[in-house]
Amino acid sequence: MGFCGIRECGNRPCWVGHYMPCHAGWVGPTVPICIYGFFSMMRPIEPFMTEFLTGTYKNLTTEQVNRQVYPVWTYSSLVFLIPVLLVTDFLRYKPVIILQGLSHTTAFVLLLVGSGVRSAQLAFFSYSIAMAADVAYFSYIYSVVQPSHYQRVTSYVKAAILLGYSVGALLGQLLLSLGGVSLYCLAIVTLISVTISLITSLFLPMPKTTGSLFLKGSLSAQQESSGEDNQESGSQDAWVKSVTAAKHVGTMFKRLALDFRKCYSSVAMLFFCIWASMGKCGFYQVAGYIQLLWVYMEPGNFTAFNGAVDGISTLSGAAATVAVGHMSLEWSVWGELVLGGFTFLIAGALFLMDWTDNIWISYSCFILFKTIYMQLSTICTFQIAKTLQRERYALVFGFNSFVGTILQSLLTAIVINTKSLKLTITLQFLIYASYFAAVSLLFTVRGVYTAFHMQRPVGSSQTEGDSNLPEASRL
Numbered sequence: 445m446g447f448c449g450i451r452e453c454g455n456r457p458c459w460v461g462h463y464m465p466c467h468a469g470w471v472g473p474t475v476p477i478c479i480y481g482f483f484s485m486m487r488p489i490e491p492f493m494t495e496f497l498t499g500t501y502k503n504l505t506t507e508q509v510n511r512q513v514y515p516v517w518t519y520s521s522l523v524f525l526i527p528v529l530l531v532t533d534f535l536r537y538k539p540v541i542i543l544q545g546l547s548h549t550t551a552f553v554l555l556l557v558g559s560g561v562r563s564a565q566l567a568f569f570s571y572s573i574a575m576a577a578d579v580a581y582f583s584y585i586y587s588v589v590q591p592s593h594y595q596r597v598t599s600y601v602k603a604a605i606l607l608g609y610s611v612g613a614l615l616g617q618l619l620l621s622l623g624g625v626s627l628y629c630l631a632i633v634t635l636i637s638v639t640i641s642l643i644t645s646l647f648l649p650m651p652k653t654t655g656s657l658f659l660k661g662s663l664s665a666q667q668e669s670s671g672e673d674n675q676e677s678g679s680q681d682a683w684v685k686s687v688t689a690a691k692h693v694g695t696m697f698k699r700l701a702l703d704f705r706k707c708y709s710s711v712a713m714l715f716f717c718i719w720a721s722m723g724k725c726g727f728y729q730v731a732g733y734i735q736l737l738w739v740y741m742e743p744g745n746f747t748a749f750n751g752a753v754d755g756i757s758t759l760s761g762a763a764a765t766v767a768v769g770h771m772s773l774e775w776s777v778w779g780e781l782v783l784g785g786f787t788f789l790i791a792g793a794l795f796l797m798d799w800t801d802n803i804w805i806s807y808s809c810f811i812l813f814k815t816i817y818m819q820l821s822t823i824c825t826f827q828i829a830k831t832l833q834r835e836r837y838a839l840v841f842g843f844n845s846f847v848g849t850i851l852q853s854l855l856t857a858i859v860i861n862t863k864s865l866k867l868t869i870t871l872q873f874l875i876y877a878s879y880f881a882a883v884s885l886l887f888t889v890r891g892v893y894t895a896f897h898m899q900r901p902v903g904s905s906q907t908e909g910d911s912n913l914p915e916a917s918r919l
Contacts, residue, residue, distance in 0.1 A: 599769025
């Protein structure tokens with residue numbers, strides 16, 4: 445027995461299993477999920493994945509990697525996001541996190557032991573399951589801490605995965621450049637790291653609050669119906685049972701539609717969701733194909749500093765993410781303008797990265813790109829979370845990720861897999877830069893409108909209430 449770690453029992457002793465090991469309500473669940481996030485992202489082989497696939501280990505061509513292997517995880521993530529979106533809340537997050545750890549482990553086992561295009565595609569197929577399950581990572585922490593801690597725990601949880609990735613990238617760079625370690629050994633170190641994360645996921649505290657609102661409603665309706673059936677008769681034919689089951693399914697999806705309507709009824713939150721989806725699309729497209737751009741720029745020495753650049757950019761992103769957790773700003777007024785202004789910097793960095801022939805300028809632009817994206821993504825995450833009830837976290841974050849993956853799949857299909865276009869890697873990055881420029885224009889215009897609207901003289905409290913992010917009355 446102890447005091448309730450998630451404050452569901454108030455200040456009374458908790459007898460129902462809500463107690464967390466640390467007395468601080470947000471520290472207890474935050475520490476283990478941060479450990480999981482760190483080791484799941486500490487993957488030294490990733491900055492050198494293109495060389496690993498195209499080198500003597502797998503003997504794939506750059507064209508095969510660009511058009512047959514890398515797109516697999518984009519399309520597969522789109523398929524897996526739908527079931528993950530529907531079951532994550534109901535399963536209470538932890539089983540989905542375990543699935544993510546298992547998928548990461550399977551992917552790198554396949555990379556180590558397999559050969560050929562099909563084996564690489566299977567590895568990225570497994571990797572896509574882990575990507576789809578990523579929604580459970582943030583939804584988990586929001587289900588076990590109080591809303592007053594969301595901004596801080598978001599920064600810590602996100603910083604953990606960024607720190608893990610940066611440590612992995614820098615470790616890979618040091619082992620490769622100074623230790624003379626082979627890429628195959630880096631893949632083994634990566635497998636060990638993701639295996640540790642899988643083991644850690646088994647020891648995460650299980651949230652005690654049950655899952656999604658629409659599934660709970662469906663279950664309660666089913667229980668009521670079964671009680672009535674027991675009173676009327678002891679047995680019921682299969683046809684009547686199937687009709688009853690169909691009614692329950694219909695009720696479930698009606699509640700799902702109602703949940704979507706409630707969650708996205710706030711225009712301010714809707715725009716944060718739009719940036720989260722569009723930003724995710726652009727970020728993963730750039731990060732997924734940046735190594736191919738560096739191959740084009742420096743064909744003979746393209747892995748010289750890939751790990752160092754990835755590590756530095758992720759460390760700077762982690763620092764920016766933690767800084768966001770301690771910033772004091774009226775986000776409901778200035779948030780959209782901040783998104784628009786800094787997205788413009790992202791677009792500028794990508795344009796310069798595409799136009800330059802200097803690998804060091806390209807490296808610097810990528811560091812700037814990744815740092816800014818991580819900071820803006822953190823802002824969107826905690827702004828969205830603070831407006832929702834706990835039961836709707838995975839629903840909203842999962843749907844945002846789903847929309848982002850749809851956009852990424854469309855972008856991949858048009859830019860990469862359209863045989864008639866056959867765009868070079870430089871033209872591909874020109875399109876990505878233009879994409880972020882369009883996002884910047886949208887949010888700058890919206891941000892100027894919101895800032896002007898919210899700064900109008902007192903007397904329009906009703907208008908302000910409609911535009912501000914609802915914190916007092918949570919969706």
